Amino acid sequence: MDLTTIWFLLVAVLFTGYFILEGFDFGVGMLLPVLGRDDRERRVLINTIGPVWDGNEVWLITAGGAMFAAFPEWYATLFSGFYLPLLLILLALIARGVAFEYRHKRPEASWKRRWDTAIVVGSVVPAILWGVAFANILRGVPLDADHEYVGGLLDLLNPYALLGGATTLALFATHGAVFLALKTTGDVRQRAGALAVRLGVGAAVLAVGFLTWTLSIRSSAAAVVLAVGAALALLGALAAARVRREGWAFTGTAVAIGLAVATLFAALFPNVLPSTLDAAGTLTATNAASTPYTLKIMTWVAVIFTPVVLGYQAWTYWVFRKRIGVANIPQH
């Protein structure tokens, strides 16, 4: 396997990891007013992701950095082309990150309400827009022969991409509900478990529709297998959620999101950003890549440090493995 393929895979793995991990963070954020009926319950919800959300977000920063280092053309065209969606994602992530940290820093109800809004909006917006963005990457966008984006904002808001946005929104909401059922106790746990089933049905319908449409745009044998796997994992998650096997349900939604993202990358390869205009504008893993020397250095760095990072991140999840409930929340 050549280095450009390896780096295509690594970028795919980083985004997959990001969507699995921050997927449930987004889900928890958007369900805050739905599952948290009072302040203490909302604090339970936020504290389930408290120790890990920041580390989860670093998957995005690493994916962006890896894309920049390994495929500068892809990074440059994509980030300048998807300008306004990325701007909205950034603003959402700013508001949301600060909200987690500041929400409990003052006692006033109005203060908390404002930060709750920031958390909800800051979770819903990126959950939709990441789906829109990745659907457009797969579908292709208008690129000229210099690989410059020549479309407008409306080109990005096509029906397929909007379905992509709805799908990620529903998937992350389900993933979040399943996560909360796994990580909390008492009433919150019951409500999250029940909601997960209802959300999951919608997510499954959207995901099957979106993946089918995806495979009709571009496809490969691997993509078909992965898409079927994603659908089966989601159905398995639903079945597990129904009988309140929370660990299995979470495994199911995590695998389903992972395989769905993998489907997109598998269908895309060897392109990284197809052009809907001139074929010469299409960016591929080869023409967007850095030099072999850069890729080789980056490979060494990845080989050495990735296991270490996975090790301590896994350890964090182990440390905070216990369920929490309102009893764990201090009175003030």
Added chain:
Amino acid sequence: MDALDVARWQFGVTTVYHFLFVPLTIGLSVLVAILQTMWHRTGNERYLKLTKFYGKLFLINFAMGVVTGIVQEFQFGMNWSDYSRFVGDIFGAPLAIEALVAFFLESTFIGLWIFGWDRLPKRAHLASIWAAAIGTNLSAYFILAANSFMQNPVGFRINPDSGRAELTDFPAVLTNKVALITFPHTLAGSFLVAGSLIVAVGLYHVIRNRDSADAGAYRFATKFGSWVVLVASAAVLFTGDIQGKIMTDVQPMKMAAAEGLYTTESPASFSVLTIGSLDGSREVFALKIPYLLSYLGTGDPHGTVHGINDLQAQYATQYGAGSYTPIIPVTYWSFRFMVAFGMAAGAIALLVLWSQRKGRTPRSKWLLRAGLAMPVLPLLANSFGWIFTEMGRQPWIVFGEMLTRNGVSRSVSLAEVLTSFTAFTLIYATLAVIEVKLLLRYARAGVPDVSEEHPVDDTHDDAERPLAFAY
């Protein structure tokens, strides 16, 4: 006004803003880790209180550093896509490594530290803050190595077919002499901010709450912070001196622009005040110290320092017609403000230490005012330092290789950049007000009561126990 101007303003505003929080994260992570280590070693509750107190201020600030940092990484691709294409082969690598090696370490262990107070064994918890501090400081190295490539490009070649810069020697990029000196200079500047914050908050309580049961803790913090500021001041001067000589060597125009030195001089005098003509091509009035600039720039009081006009002529021959001169008033004054504000913090730290000599309790209202101003001074110094080093590189985005105007995104319209610039400015301004108010609120509240918190009772199941530091 065109998209280029707005993209430059956005980069300037978002970067200076980001760097208001970063120095405090860099410095305070280590200082809080030191305080916690002292508690761990001595068992003295005073250090635990200070760890939690300053730890809280650290976290309020940390969140802002994190969220404004993502913007920085995205911005290269969004507003500077031709720059990203040109240098991606080189510039992307330190950014990716920064995320993988430093940001994961920082963010994961900060989470463990915040939520691990009564979950982790004491040693593991102490190790968490150290791991986060190491991650934070490491991240500075990688991003400065990337920036140093823009100041002094090394370890690359220009591919004649694609016209892009390609990496040929990665160790050379990481050991760029500009990076090696900018890293300690930036860290020293960061500790100047962190130490100043510790002094300001400590001194406030020393003077205002003189009879508090925690007066001893505040006195200790004030002295501790003052020593940090003094050592950091010395380090800033020492590294800044070396940095000046390297700059004279690799970016002579920046040194000339820092000084408003229009014609080549040997020996060159240091300008205390220079007023240039309106078109910026010659000086009208100057007050100077003989030999000093030659010494600062070259280490030799008789050394030659090249002037702006000579360098401009030389670059025009080398790179083709055009202006290669930065905006002189900006470089000249930002350089002076950097030095003046930075040194002022050191001077106040000396006064604070003097006021507490032999166990005295300071009472002066003026000292308190000076102390409270302290954290602002090195923040201004840091900002002016960055404005100087980035504006002094202009018109280049990569010195000698790419002009800033050629790096901007071609596919992004003026309306889009304006939208983005306006949105960031508004959200940043709002958050700044909120953050400063929170910091003041928690600084005024003083050290927490730790009497009921610390002994972890391992014999009981902690399922029903309230969590420490919960969001």
